[in-house]
Ligand SMILES: Nc1ncnc2c1ncn2[C@@H]1O[C@H](COP(=O)(O)OP(=O)(O)OP(=O)(O)O)[C@@H](O)[C@H]1O
């Protein structure tokens with residue numbers, strides 16, 4: 193089991209009201225699965241994947257990632273688990289403005305040993321996502337879609353076993369979108385476990401399983 197949520201909940205207190213963003217969700221994602229998460233705006237999709245990735249602390253319940261109960265870890269160990277096991281492709285995952293594409297991609301590998309963080313490998317990853325020609329460009333010199341590709345290359349630099357993606361192709365053109373989906377499918381075939389939030393029913397059908405969130409709860413786990 194790669195990811196397991198056990199009775200996981202997240203309640204926000206705001207303006208005198210309580211919002212159950214995630215309402216006692218239990219869920220298992222197998223090693224090597226490709227799961228799409230769909231649902232209306234505000235149904236809790238981002239909160240759910242943030243909890244899985246150790247970014248948002250749940251109010252109750254447990255989250256196991258590759259067998260580790262992640263929310264019992266201290267900050268340092270949680271940060272290490274995140275950087276070693278998980279690649280995040282979030283819609284507004286921002287690049288460091290003062291670093292060019294190569295150095296943005298290398299950054300998460302700077303804590304790891306070995307060749308992962310070499311400029312040559314960063315170039316390879318930029319080629320994989322189709323922006324090798326922008327290797328020495330700074331984020332401000334890139335289009336939105338190019339920035340997204342660099343961010344995806346950055347998410348891959350530590351060879352994560354898990355990719356958590358929150359609308360990774362949101363507001364990209366159809367060609368770019370399908371290229372990024374092809375890349376995700378290739379990575380999945382190589383054994384990477386993927387959980388991807390999307391608003392697109394069409395993209396969701398490319399996953400192995402579709403989960404639907406509704407008011408914080410998981411509606412169904414229909415196989416496709
Ligand atoms: N930091 C926060 N403080 C208070 N409420 C929050 C916070 N983050 C999210 N919420 C609320 O939790 C609920 C779920 O939000 P979430 O971002 O997970 O939804 P979503 O399914 O990702 O929506 P979208 O499709 O619009 O991205 C919403 O009602 C939202 O207003």
Ligand SMILES: [Mg+2]
Nearest residue numbers: 237238239358
């Ligand atoms: Mg969201």
